[in-house]
Amino acid sequence: DAGVTQSPTHLIKTRGQHVTLRCSPISGHKSVSWYQQVLGQGPQFIFQYYEKEERGRGNFPDRFSARQFPNYSSELNVNALLLGDSALYLCASSPLRGGSNYGYTFGSGTRLTVV
Amino acid sequence: EDQVTQSPEALRLQEGESSSLNCSYTVSGLRGLFWYRQDPGKGPEFLFTLYSAGEEKEKERLKATLTKKESFLHITAPKPEDSATYLCAVLPEITTSGTYKYIFGTGTRLKVLA
Numbered sequence: 320d321a322g323v324t325q326s327p328t329h330l331i332k333t334r335g336q337h338v339t340l341r342c343s344p345i346s347g348h349k350s351v352s353w354y355q356q357v358l359g360q361g362p363q364f365i366f367q368y369y370e371k372e373e374r375g376r377g378n379f380p381d382r383f384s385a386r387q388f389p390n391y392s393s394e395l396n397v398n399a400l401l402l403g404d405s406a407l408y409l410c411a412s413s414p415l416r417g418g419s420n421y422g423y424t425f426g427s428g429t430r431l432t433v434v
Numbered sequence: 435e436d437q438v439t440q441s442p443e444a445l446r447l448q449e450g451e452s453s454s455l456n457c458s459y460t461v462s463g464l465r466g467l468f469w470y471r472q473d474p475g476k477g478p479e480f481l482f483t484l485y486s487a488g489e490e491k492e493k494e495r496l497k498a499t500l501t502k503k504e505s506f507l508h509i510t511a512p513k514p515e516d517s518a519t520y521l522c523a524v525l526p527e528i529t530t531s532g533t534y535k536y537i538f539g540t541g542t543r544l545k546v547l548a
Contacts, residue, residue, distance in 0.1 A: 323477070352536075361438075361521055361538030362478070375533025409477050422468040422523070423536065425477030 321345070323412050323426035331432045332400050340395040340429045344412030350374075351393040352423060353385055354409040362409055368393055400433045407431075436461045436526050440539035447546050450511045455520055455542045458504040463527030467505050469498050470521040472541065478521055481507075512546045519543045 324343040332338050344351050350369045354362035364377040368387035382398045397404055407430050411423035437460045447453055459467065466485050470478035482491040484500040491498045495516065497508040507520055519541040525534065 350534075352534075354536075354538075359540070361440075361523075361540045362536075363538070364535045367534060375535055377535065407475075411477075422466075422470070422480045422483060424480065425470075427475070427477045430475070 323410055323424050325408075325410050325426035325429050327429060328427065329430045329432075331434060334400055334402060334433055336400050337396065337398050338400060338431060340397075340408050340410075340431070342393045342395070342410030342412075342426060344391050344393070344410075345424055348412035348414050348424075349391055350413040350415060351387055351391065352411045352413075353393070353395045354411065354425075355379075356407040356409055356428070358406070365395070397431075402433050405431060405433045436524070436537050438522055438524055438537050438539040440520075440522050440542050442542060443540070444543040445545070447509075447512055447544070449513055449546055449548050452508070452510045452512070454509070455507040455544070456504060457507070457522030457539055459522075459524045459537075460503075461524055461526040461537070465525040465527055467500055468523045468525070468536070469505070469507055470523065472519045472521055481520075509544070512544075514546045514548050517544055517546045 326341045352367040353365040356362040366385045367375040371387045385395045387393045407428040409428045410426045439458045441456045469481040472478045482498040487502045489500050495510050499506045521541045523536045523538045
């Protein structure tokens with residue numbers, strides 16, 4: 320079975336640009352969460368979507384937005400990129416809204432570099 | 435404020451030299467504590483879930499334990515392939531908004547030398 324798939328794997332953008340990151344959860348998983356991991360830090364919660372509705376938002380500015388599609392895949396959008404947005408963006412999926420006994424299953428992430 | 439602190443930040447061990455990693459947490463209520471392993475450039479990989487004080491889980495050379503304030507990841511006779519960053523995360527009791535938000539520590543970078 321395919322795991323959590325994220326695309327692209329790497330991305331370089333210029334300050335002020337917009338970026339869209341994509342995530343396909345494990346088949347049957349209805350919950351998708353997005354995390355930002357700055358180098359040397361632990362992942363920070365950005366959004367959770369469950370059954371195509373936003374169920375939670377972390378302490379991130381309105382430049383960050385996301386959505387979940389009918390097939391449960393998800394997009395994370397970031398507008399007006401800043402240098403500080405450079406990070407590994409992780410998508411995590413779970414069959415249930417609150418995770419499972421096995422926590423979340425994470426993708427390999429998208430490495431975003433803003434120059 | 436919910437918080438997770440991991441120590442040490444980095445640890446170098448000789449192959450076969452056992453040690454423990456610490457995760458201390460402050461949450462209003464704990465639904466679960468999770469340990470993950472993360473290799474460079476990869477996403478975190480699930481290791482263990484612990485739910486209540488006194489609980490223990492084992493997998494190969496790893497053993498996780500939980501008290502009311504902290505968790506330990508014990509590594510027995512480590513091998514070079516155990517080198518990775520080990521992340522601890524807590525899932526607090528559900529908020530009034532219904533958000534399930536995992537709170538991660540900054541991790542312990544483990545290097546096992548042959």
